[in-house]
Amino acid sequence: MFIGQQHHAPNTILKLSLNFSLQTAATMAAKAARRLLSEYRELINNETDGIYAGPISEDNFMLWECLIAGPPDTPFEGGMFSATLKFPDDYPLSPPELKFTCEILHPNVYPDGTVCISILHPPGDDPNMYESASERWSPIQSVEKVLLSVMSMLAEPNDESGANVDASKMFRDDRARYENIVRRCARKTVGL
Amino acid sequence: MAGSIGIPQLIFCAIVAALFYRYVLSPPQASGGSGPTSGRRPRATVSQTDIDSVRVMFPQISVAAIRWELEKNGGSVPATTEKILNDGFLPEPPASVTRQTPSPLPPSVNSEPGSLGGTGRSQAPASSSSSSAATTIGHSDLVTRYNLHSRLETHRPGTSAEQLSSSPKKNDKASLFIRGRERRDLMVLEARKKMEGMLRR
Structure with missing residues (x-):
């Protein structure tokens, strides 16, 4: 009895606060899902050349797959590069995470496929201050803008912020080999 | 007399009862078709999102195996991916675990021919010939x-x-x-x- 009573009060408080945070999380996730549905509708109704994005499964709007066409006049040309977009529950306050799911060699793509560009970084965490706030993530950005940024990233790698050190080095020192590997990756994406 | 049953004895009895319940009574209960929400689950709970994000990269690996691996490593997607890339596969969970896991993937993902989890595909994992620097996922x-x-x-x-x-x-x-x-x-x-x-x- 005595022991039980002692534990009763903190337990209730814990439960209440847990309930509260669960509810806040739920509203945030609902907001995110609403926003993502409208972005999806926009993407399907107004097609943008060379990009596709949409939820992988109808019952999870927080995980999308996307396709990005290799930009013309680059070794990526002709390839169709697939990636996943993982949205946080507080989207669009926080940016999504973009990860290639195909073989790709690029100075700004980590070996695990995660893309490293300024539009995917929240304005708060740039220790080097080399990215201006305007090109960072903010709620007025969108999936479409992210994918278009990735497309231009493919065309113009930034070898100063190398996410893949080997790729950066190869891009700088052995361009022919870099382009050869990229061309092979592009062919592979469409099964050739 | 009341003195013969004091608080220490009561606590001892409670512990014995709890242990008895835990180890003698619960196993048949757990295997008797209790869902994944039953209290007896020592491992980390794994979110469907995490399973999906691994599945997208490696459609050839079963959901049960991904769930099992995520449960073992505390729900870390990077660690799971790393393991698949290193080993080329994930071990299937033991039968007792498989029974507990709910339906593999939402049916819309699994059954639709155009979707990622399409059936009848046994892609060779981790192609070892790929170039050293290029990312090798989703083969x-x-x-x-x-x-x-x-x-x-x-x-x-x-x-x-x-x-x-x-x-x-x-x-x-x-x-x-x-x-x-x-x-x-x-x-x-x-x-x-x-x-x-x-x-x-």
Whole structure:
């Protein structure tokens, strides 16, 4: 009895606060899902050349797959590069995470496929201050803008912020080999 | 007398009872078809999102194996991915665990021919010949992933989703998905044709 009573009060408080945070999380996730549905509708109704994005499964709007066409006049040309977009529950306050799911060699793509560009970084965490706030993530950005940024990233790698050190080095020192590997990756994406 | 049963004895009895319940009574209960929400689950709970994100990269690996691995490593997607890349596979969970796991993937992902988790595909994992620096994940090409081989011959370049669908544009969720998937498939087919043309030159 005595022991039980002692534990009763903190337990209730814990439960209440847990309930509260669960509810806040739920509203945030609902907001995110609403926003993502409208972005999806926009993407399907107004097609943008060379990009596709949409939820992988109808019952999870927080995980999308996307396709990005290799930009013309680059070794990526002709390839169709697939990636996943993982949205946080507080989207669009926080940016999504973009990860290639195909073989790709690029100075700004980590070996695990995660893309490293300024539009995917929240304005708060740039220790080097080399990215201006305007090109960072903010709620007025969108999936479409992210994918278009990735497309231009493919065309113009930034070898100063190398996410893949080997790729950066190869891009700088052995361009022919870099382009050869990229061309092979592009062919592979469409099964050739 | 009351003195013979004091608080220490009571606590001892309670502990013995709890241990008895825990180890003697619960196993039959757990295997008797209790869901994943039953209290007796020492491992980390794994979110469907995490399983999906691994599944997208490695469609050839079963959901049960992914769930099992995530439970073992505390729900870390990077660690799971790393393990698949290193070993080329994930061990299947023991039978007692498989029984507990709910339906593998949402049916829409699993059964639809055009979706990622399409059946009947046993892609070789981790191709060892890939170049050292290039990222090696998701080994199936898009034509295979979306099951488009049968449409390669019939596809005419320049077809767009608008020309194919005769029905007027609808904006409800279901038709959005149908149009979205169609657009995705067409983009892959177009890219394939373009690449074939580039290689011929």
